[in-house]
Amino acid sequence: MSAGSHPGTRLGLLRRDRSGRWIAGVCAGIARRYGIDAALVRLAFVIATAAGGLGIALYALAWLVIPAGDAPRRRRLPTGRGAVEVALGTGLLLLSVLLAFRELGLWFSDPVVWPLVLIASGGALIWRGSATAAPAPAEAPTAPLVRKDEPERQRLAGVAAAASRTGLGIALVVAAGFAFLQATGALSAARDVVLTLVAVVVVLGAISAPWILRLVRSLTEERTQRIRSQERAEMAAHLHDSVLQTLALVQRRSGDPQVAALARRQERELRAWLAERPGPGRGSRLEPALEAAAAAVEESHGVPVEVVVVGDRELDPAVEALVAATREAMTNAAKFGAGSPVDVYAESNAGGLRVFVRDRGPGFDPSALPPDRRGVRESIVGRMRRHGGRATITSSPETGTEVELELPARSDR
Amino acid sequence: MRAGRPDIPALVAGLAILALGGVLLLDSLGAIELSFGWFAPLACAVVGAILLANGLARRE
Numbered sequence: 001m002s003a004g005s006h007p008g009t010r011l012g013l014l015r016r017d018r019s020g021r022w023i024a025g026v027c028a029g030i031a032r033r034y035g036i037d038a039a040l041v042r043l044a045f046v047i048a049t050a051a052g053g054l055g056i057a058l059y060a061l062a063w064l065v066i067p068a069g070d071a072p073r074r075r076r077l078p079t080g081r082g083a084v085e086v087a088l089g090t091g092l093l094l095l096s097v098l099l100a101f102r103e104l105g106l107w108f109s110d111p112v113v114w115p116l117v118l119i120a121s122g123g124a125l126i127w128r129g130s131a132t133a134a135p136a137p138a139e140a141p142t143a144p145l146v147r148k149d150e151p152e153r154q155r156l157a158g159v160a161a162a163a164s165r166t167g168l169g170i171a172l173v174v175a176a177g178f179a180f181l182q183a184t185g186a187l188s189a190a191r192d193v194v195l196t197l198v199a200v201v202v203v204l205g206a207i208s209a210p211w212i213l214r215l216v217r218s219l220t221e222e223r224t225q226r227i228r229s230q231e232r233a234e235m236a237a238h239l240h241d242s243v244l245q246t247l248a249l250v251q252r253r254s255g256d257p258q259v260a261a262l263a264r265r266q267e268r269e270l271r272a273w274l275a276e277r278p279g280p281g282r283g284s285r286l287e288p289a290l291e292a293a294a295a296a297v298e299e300s301h302g303v304p305v306e307v308v309v310v311g312d313r314e315l316d317p318a319v320e321a322l323v324a325a326t327r328e329a330m331t332n333a334a335k336f337g338a339g340s341p342v343d344v345y346a347e348s349n350a351g352g353l354r355v356f357v358r359d360r361g362p363g364f365d366p367s368a369l370p371p372d373r374r375g376v377r378e379s380i381v382g383r384m385r386r387h388g389g390r391a392t393i394t395s396s397p398e399t400g401t402e403v404e405l406e407l408p409a410r411s412d413r
Numbered sequence: 414m415r416a417g418r419p420d421i422p423a424l425v426a427g428l429a430i431l432a433l434g435g436v437l438l439l440d441s442l443g444a445i446e447l448s449f450g451w452f453a454p455l456a457c458a459v460v461g462a463i464l465l466a467n468g469l470a471r472r473e
Contacts, residue, residue: 082467082468082469082471084468085465085467086464086465086468086469087468088468089460090465091461092457092458092461093457093462093465094461095454095457096453096454096456096457096461097458098454099450102450103450103451103454
């Protein structure tokens with residue numbers, strides 16, 4: 001009767017695990033079935049092979065007897081104290097098998113087998129440590145404003161355990177090397193080589209220590225920045241979905257212009273903070289200056305002013321004049337635009353700076369401006385001309401009014 | 414007496430120690446010659462079996 005004919009029995013559930021196989025999936029299948037680490041089972045077969053070649057015969061037999069197929073369910077590996085006990089118990093059982101083989105004479109030689117056992121054990125520990133220490137896929141925090149210390153502590157504990165396993169594995173492999181060299185009488189020759197290597201490593205370490213230290217610090221800082229950036233993005237998404245939407249709703253639904261203006265100012269400040277740029281009026285750059293001017297016009301006239309800036313730049317006297325002209329154009333649009341929203345679009349690039357201020361009011365005839373309207377003539381057109389730029393006003397009853405302010409690059413003024 | 418599943422780790426430990434005691438008794442009676450070369454793997458097997466049974470049972 002085949003082993004797979006009784007699915008309810010313990011033996012009936014044993015299958016070769018082809019998905020996790022190295023050769024035929026015997027070790028992976030046994031590990032899955034009994035909920036132990038596959039590395040331990042592989043280690044057992046390797047050690048049994050070292051002691052007289054029995055492992056190969058056992059593996060071949062298991063290959064023939066155990067049917068292939070995916071295991072019905074993946075059992076959780078023992079963790080913590082249970083994992084340590086399973087590993088120690090398996091190790092002691094393997095040791096007993098080895099000692100028994102040695103006593104029976106099924107043995108290659110001590111200088112070969114014991115270092116091989118140590119290397120296999122150390123390799124299994126290193127393998128397990130590297131598998132555990134692999135970073136888990138980043139999960140988006142569901143509540144970014146709440147600190148989650150507990151999962152972080154567990155993650156750090158897992159990393160520490162993996163590091164200690166890896167360290168023990170490396171120590172075992174190094175010990176195996178020493179044991180082999182000692183047994184073969186090559187240790188004294190190797191000692192000179194090792195001393196030379198140690199001296200070279202120490203000298204190179206002393207020379208490159210500052211760079212290594214800087215690299216480590218840089219990597220740490222980069223990681224910190226990345227985490228902060230991710231948290232900030234999560235918080236921005238959260239605020240966008242909640243607070244900013246509410247502020248936008250308040251602006252649309254509120255009948256009180258003052259409440260709408262207040263909500264708009266808060267929205268603007270919050271957006272500036274989320275984008276890590278200075279708030280309106282703070283700093284010496286174009287975008288906050290335009291935002292501040294728009295906020296002031298909104299507060300004075302109760303008309304929403306939407307500002308979009310592409311390509312920020314530092315303020316200089318000419319750019320400050322352009323900001324002042326833009327503010328004047330916004331004020332005119334708010335005063336004469338019949339309450340329509342004012343759109344401001346600014347674009348800065350290597351070729352210069354252009355700002356468009358548009359409203360959807362009734363419009364006017366720019367050529368028929370009365371002489372006493374100094375706001376347009378002096379504060380907008382004249383101001384731009386004095387700083388090497390120009391202002392163009394386009395207006396019609398159908399499309400409203402658009403003021404285009406253009407400032408060429410500094411070298412062309 | 415409470416009926417239920419047997420305590421596997423205790424059972425394994427008991428049987429292993431019983432086997433070890435049996436072997437030592439046979440050695441004392443002169444029925445077998447137990448050298449250190451055979452006692453060492455036997456002791457390792459007993460301790461290993463107990464630890465393995467405990468470890469596997471702990472995750473249940």
